[in-house]
Amino acid sequence: MHIIESGNVAAALGVKLCRAQVIAAYPITPQTPLTERLSELVESGEMEAEYIPVESEHSALAVCIAASSTGARAFTATSANGLLYMHEQIHWAAGARLPLVMCVVNRGVGAPWTIWNDHQDSISQRDTGWMQLYVNDHQQIIDGVIKAYMLAEEVMAPIMLCYDGYLLSHTYMPFDVPSQEEVDAFLPPYKPAYALNPDSPANLNTVTLPDVRPDTKGKTAHGYMEIRYLLQEDLLKAIDVMGSVESRFKEHFGRGGNPYYETYRCEDARFIAVSLGSLSYHLREVIDRVREDGIKAGIMSIHLYRPFPADAIARVLVEAEGVIVFEKALSYGYEGALCSDVKAALYQASGSKKKRPFVHNHILGLGGREIKTVQLYEAMQHSCTRGTKVENALQWIGLKI
Amino acid sequence: MGTRQYGRKTSHSESGPGDAGRTGSWRVSRPIMDAHVCIPAKRGAPACFICWLYCPDGVISRTVPPKIDYEYCKGCGICSEECPTKAITMVEESCFIQTEGGEK
Numbered sequence: 001m002h003i004i005e006s007g008n009v010a011a012a013l014g015v016k017l018c019r020a021q022v023i024a025a026y027p028i029t030p031q032t033p034l035t036e037r038l039s040e041l042v043e044s045g046e047m048e049a050e051y052i053p054v055e056s057e058h059s060a061l062a063v064c065i066a067a068s069s070t071g072a073r074a075f076t077a078t079s080a081n082g083l084l085y086m087h088e089q090i091h092w093a094a095g096a097r098l099p100l101v102m103c104v105v106n107r108g109v110g111a112p113w114t115i116w117n118d119h120q121d122s123i124s125q126r127d128t129g130w131m132q133l134y135v136n137d138h139q140q141i142i143d144g145v146i147k148a149y150m151l152a153e154e155v156m157a158p159i160m161l162c163y164d165g166y167l168l169s170h171t172y173m174p175f176d177v178p179s180q181e182e183v184d185a186f187l188p189p190y191k192p193a194y195a196l197n198p199d200s201p202a203n204l205n206t207v208t209l210p211d212v213r214p215d216t217k218g219k220t221a222h223g224y225m226e227i228r229y230l231l232q233e234d235l236l237k238a239i240d241v242m243g244s245v246e247s248r249f250k251e252h253f254g255r256g257g258n259p260y261y262e263t264y265r266c267e268d269a270r271f272i273a274v275s276l277g278s279l280s281y282h283l284r285e286v287i288d289r290v291r292e293d294g295i296k297a298g299i300m301s302i303h304l305y306r307p308f309p310a311d312a313i314a315r316v317l318v319e320a321e322g323v324i325v326f327e328k329a330l331s332y333g334y335e336g337a338l339c340s341d342v343k344a345a346l347y348q349a350s351g352s353k354k355k356r357p358f359v360h361n362h363i364l365g366l367g368g369r370e371i372k373t374v375q376l377y378e379a380m381q382h383s384c385t386r387g388t389k390v391e392n393a394l395q396w397i398g399l400k401i
Numbered sequence: 402m403g404t405r406q407y408g409r410k411t412s413h414s415e416s417g418p419g420d421a422g423r424t425g426s427w428r429v430s431r432p433i434m435d436a437h438v439c440i441p442a443k444r445g446a447p448a449c450f451i452c453w454l455y456c457p458d459g460v461i462s463r464t465v466p467p468k469i470d471y472e473y474c475k476g477c478g479i480c481s482e483e484c485p486t487k488a489i490t491m492v493e494e495s496c497f498i499q500t501e502g503g504e505k
Contacts, residue, residue, distance in 0.1 A: 156410065200415070201415070203415070204413055205411060205413075206412065208412040209421070213422040216414075216416075216419065220403075220404050222409075226407075
C-alpha cells in the first residue's frame with residue numbers, strides 16, 4: 001500500500017512489520033517522532049511488543065542488549081549526542097554479537113550544540129563493529145529496516161540504519177508499505193543459537209583473559225583476541241550476506257538493486273562523485289548540469305559503509321580519472337573518513353597500475369549549513385576541470401569565514 | 402590446538418571451576434593454614450568455616466580440615482583477614498618458587 005508519510009514513520013512501520021519484540025529508546029531530536037510512533041503502536045495494541053521507557057540512551061541500548069541476549073528481537077533509535085552517550089554499550093553489543101537494529105537519525109554533534117543534520121554522529125561510531133547502512137529516501141528507510149534485521153540476524157552483529165535528520169526524518173514522501181504477510185514470508189522469526197536460559201545459567205562476556213582457556217568441560221575456549229578476530233571475519237563475510245539479502249529482498253518485493261551502492265550516470269563517467277545519504281540525490285541534479293557542460297560525470301551513493309565493500313566500490317571508481325568525495329563529516333585532524341576509506345580501496349584496486357584517479361574531498365553541510373545546488377555545481381566543476389592541479393584536496397563548501 | 406572449532410563466537414562462562422582461567426597464577430602471596438590453630442582442624446569436627454564463607458572465589462572447601470585449591474586461589478588474603486584464630490598466614494609466593502627450585 002502506498003502512503004505519504006515522514007521518514008521517521010517509515011522507519012516505525014518497518015520496525016512494526018519486522019515484529020520487533022522489545023523497544024527501548026530515549027527521545028532526541030530529530031529521532032523523537034520515530035519512537036513516539038512506536039510507543040503509540042504498542043500502546044494501541046497494533047504492535048505486540050514491550051516498549052520500555054528509559055532515562056537515557058545508555059540504558060536504552062543496555063535494555064536492548066539484555067533483551068537480545070534472551071532471544072528477543074530488539075530495536076532502538078537515536079541521534080547525535082544520544083548516540084555518543086550509548087558509545088560504551090555500542091562496542092558491547094558488537095562484541096556480544098547481538099543482532100540489534102538501531103536507526104540513527106543523523107544530526108551534528110556538540111559542542112557547539114546543534115540539532116541540525118550532518119553525519120558526524122554515525123561516522124564517529126564507524127570503528128565499533130556495528131554494520132552501517134545509509135539510505136537516501138523514505139522507501140529505502142522502510143526497506144532498509146527490514147533488510148537490516150535479516151542481515152544482522154544472519155551475521156549475528158548489530159547494525160545502524162542511518163538516515164538524514166529533517167531532510168528525510170521530517171519530510172513527507174510517498175512510499176510503499178509492504179503487507180505483514182509479505183514481510184513474514186521474507187523475514188523468519190529470530191532464533192538465536194544461544195539465548196539466556198534460567199535452566200542453564202551462564203555468564204556472558206565477563207573478564208576474558210588475554211590467552212585461550214579451558215572451559216568447564218575442558219574444551220579450549222577463545223581468548224579476547226579470538227573473539228575479536230571472529231567479529232572481523234564475520235563482518236567481512238557480511239558483504240556477501242548483504243548481497244544475498246538484497247537479492248532475496250528483490251525476489252520478494254520487486255525492489256532493490258546493487259546491495260552496496262547506487263550509481264547515477266557512472267557508466268561512462270570520467271569523474272565520479274561519492275557521498276552518503278540524501279545528499280547523493282541532491283548531487284544527481286549537479287551531475288546533469290555538469291554533463292550539459294560536456295563533463296562526463298556520475299555519482300555513487302554508498303549504502304553499505306561498514307563492512308566496507310571496498311572491492312565492489314573500487315571496481316567502479318578505479319576506471320575514473322577523478323573521484324570527488326562530498327562529506328557531511330570529518331575525521332578531525334585529517335580528512336573525511338569516507339574519503340580515506342575510498343582512497344584505501346583505490347590503493348588496493350589499482351595494484352601495479354601506476355595511474356590512480358585523483359581524489360578530492362569536499363566537506364559541507366556541517367551542523368545543517370545550507371547546501372545550495374549552485375555550490376555543489378561549482379565544486380564539482382572545479383574538481384573536474386582543475387583535476388590534479390588543485391593544490392588542496394580538502395575543500396569546504398559554504399564556509400563563510 | 403586452536404579454538405576454531407569451539408562453536409561459540411562470544412565469551413560465555415558457566416558455573417564451574419576454572420572458567421575464568423587458572424587464576425592461581427595471579428597470586429602474589431599464598432594463604433597457609435596452621436592445622437594446630439584452625440578451629441575445625443583442631444576439634445576434628447565441622448565448625449567455624451568463616452574462611453569458606455568469605456572466600457570470594459569459592460576455593461576453600463567446607464571440610465575438616467578446610468582445604469585451599471591453589472590452582473584457582475588468587476591470594477586476595479580475605480580468609481587470612483577473617484579467620485578468628487589467625488590460623489591462616491599469607492606467605493609470599495617467591496618463597497615457594499625458591500623452595501620448588503631446590504635452592505632453599
